[in-house]
Amino acid sequence: MDHKTEILQGTLDLLILKTIALEPLHGWAIGQRIQQISKDVLQVQQGSLYPALHRLEHRGLVKSDWGPSENNRRAKFYSLTKAGRKQLETERATWERLSTAIAQILETA
């Protein structure tokens, strides 16, 4: 049980970092964006976004600013820090190695 969450969590971190790499987004928009881009394959449990975001912020990978949202309310926008950008690159590379390896095994074995 614990094990599974951890893997999911790691993946969620990667997805969040990638999603906000282009422009600052608030929490709800991040969830929407992941859902849209993955064509509804990935359903993010909305509540679990926030612990993940705060953890990333705590580690200094993400920073946040309050600003007006698209519906003109005060919302907290998350963006990547320099360290976060670096982290995104390493996690992305790790992920690609991993998925290639798994794909290879699945094809040949």
Added chain:
Amino acid sequence: MQWLSAIVNSFRSLLARRREEQALSEEVEFHIQRQLEQNLSAGMPPDEARYAALRAFGSSAAVREETRDAWGLRSFDVWRQDLRYGIRMLGKNPSLAAIAILTLALGISANTALFSIVNGVLLNPLPLPQPDQLVTLHESKPNFQTGAIPYLNFLDWQSQNRTFSSMALAKGFAFSFTGLGEPEQLRGLWVTASFFGTFQVAPVLGRDFTPSDDQAGAAPVVMISAGLWKRKFGGARDVLGKTMTLDGRNFTIVGVVPETFDLRVWNDQASAVYAPMRQWGHPGLQNRLAALGLHGIGRIKPGVTLEQAKADLERIAANLAAAYPDANRGTTANVVPLKQSIVGDVRPFLLVLLGAVGLVLLIACVNVANLLLARSTSRTREFAIRAALGAGRRRVIRQLLTESVLLAMAGGALGLLLAWWGTQAGLAALPTALPRASEIRLDGRVLIFVAAISLLSGILFGLAPALKTSRAQLHDLLKEGGRGSSAARHRAQGTLVVVEVALALVLLAGAGLMLRTLAQLWKVDPGFDSRNVLAFGLSFPPSLMKASPAAVRGYVRDLDEKMKSTPGVQSVSLSWGAFPMLAEDDWTFWLDGQPKPQSESEMDWALHYVVEPDYLRLMRIPLERGRFFTNQDDERSPYVVVVDDVLASKFFPNQDPIGRRIRLNGDDRPAVIIGVVGHVKQWGLDSDDQNTLRAQLYESLRQHDDGAMTILPTVGAGVAVRTAGGPGGMIDPLRHSLHQLNAEQVVYNFETMDQIISESLAARRFSMILLGAFAALALLLASVGIYGVTSYLVGQRTQEIGIRVALGAQRRDVLRLVLSDGVRMTLIGVTMGILAAFGLTRFLARYSLLFGVSATDPLTFAGVALLLAAVALAACYIPARRALRVDPIVALRYE
């Protein structure tokens, strides 16, 4: 660097907690609102839209909880919870908390006090710039590693060395200061010009000495201590340029030395005046044979090791030995770190004491662990319920450790106060037992030490009860109805008592051995009778500085007469050179009829006493053969000497030394031995036997030649007086008589011979008193521990005892039942303690802290074992008596 950012953010979250909580709420609200809007625009009815938004988000409380975790506050929250709970639990049982805190405070304060001493004396660097570069310099001779340096040799060392940035020479001296109020004696140093420069100490006022001040024919100048400046000159800035009269000569004050410069390497008191070496004008300064008690100080260049510096000086010394074989053959150089020169002697004492005081704290911890174990009985239910509610084992241990660390911290805080007060009081009572005593204070390192030992002891005494409590099976606990797994706990408590009895025995054995050592030392015959003998120093009046030899001889006779005619004075002798346990002087000689040895180092050495005829009778040194000096042995009569039995048996084995001749180095006349006297323990009661230089040689002051008589007024002399009654009361009458003889006559440093002997044992007595105090504390704690456990067991067995009494058990049976546990624990503890002490007291012997008693002295061991057993049994007996009073009816009804 992510961890750093995490720590910083944790703190920030902690400080801005409320604001962060609000921000999180707003963020969550916004999210749900946004989802609601989307649901509405997708055409959902408002109620359903709201419900769907909430469902999609999940439990908002759980999200918040989990997010807070991300801030790194969770462990802090738990800790705060534990702490609050712990304080409440301690408050529930205040007497237990008080006993535990007090016990720990005693242990921690003793450790803190001792550590602050060790810190101030051994660990802290000397309060001088770059103190690690400072060393004392010595000329080492075959029989003495740390000898004085002849001035001319020093000048060569100074000019030829490559490893020192600076070096200087100093000579302790007593100046008589006249012309400003009462004449008084000032401690001072003759120093070479580079003295303060070597220490890198700058004057607070005026200037340092320059090389031109330390030249023959230079105007006499002096630097004074800040203390003297304030005391005698009111701290006025115009003190510069004023003159002060020292030994009848006018010196111009050029500088004031900072108050912080309080160096006591060559004087046991701080110096008040400093004057250039060449102003001393001692003829011996131009003689490579005369060391004159000149001690060197040096600052090693940065990056140069002690060994390199030593090798450098040894090279120069070897060259000097080749160039001046008469004076320097066989001598070389030695370098000792300054700190070691100052504190070397007390190091072993302090380390042993630090070990001993650690044992006291260990016993205190064991006691508190026992208390907590006993209490854990009443808390088994509490923890069973917590466990039933899902508390893990780690969580329980954590709670219990929080409580014990809390206790330890309270004990540490109280202990710090006790230590601060105790150290002040102790140092005030024993001011001379320690070097650098004025530097002992509570600094950051001591505070860290207190915090560390408090934390450590909290974990130490908390761990056993915590593990024990947490291990208890939930199921069993609830089944036993709260009485807990009592058998296991009894075993743990018994073990702890055994441990503390053993530790107490080790300390008692150490203290016992030190006590026996002191007792043995007091029994040692010093070779003279110290009772009713007063010793003091005497500086001649300035008017005699350039007097004729005949005038000096006349003045010496007047001194003798005047002192002898003082009521209460029985006999008087001036003393030059060595004096038992107080002053040291040696001389070289060879046997008459043999060729004069090539160099001084090939001659024979003897301790050299120059005294007057009354000396032998005064000190009550036994005359073994021949006669001692009389008034007829003067400058016109044949040259005679007296030797001690050590010299006699070493150089004239199986012969009668009376009538034999020896030749003293530097004197053309052969000296005839006229008497043999008993050996005097010059080097102290404890170490005289081990010293290589023990032969003793006496000369009569009156036989000294005219040259010596002109030097006498410039260097002063010692005086010994035998009094009819208590010598302390004779100080003022003597001072008065001498003042009558000459108003400018200065006398100083009155000490009774008993005091001198007692001071020679000061470091031992200091450590004996402390070790004894620690042992007493250990004994007290151990007996409290035994008492506590025994009374606890009696309480547990009240019912059993009641049944036994009801069934006809006699008082004796009940007593045996209760005492047997205590006796068993005590006996095992004492046995283990003896074994441990056998191992540990060897350290006392290794640091040569023992004298006349072996490290495993059976008498001491048996004595302390009996003492401990008796106290332990007494501690058991009190609860046992309570057991005797158990009323069977009450005991049975109680269930």
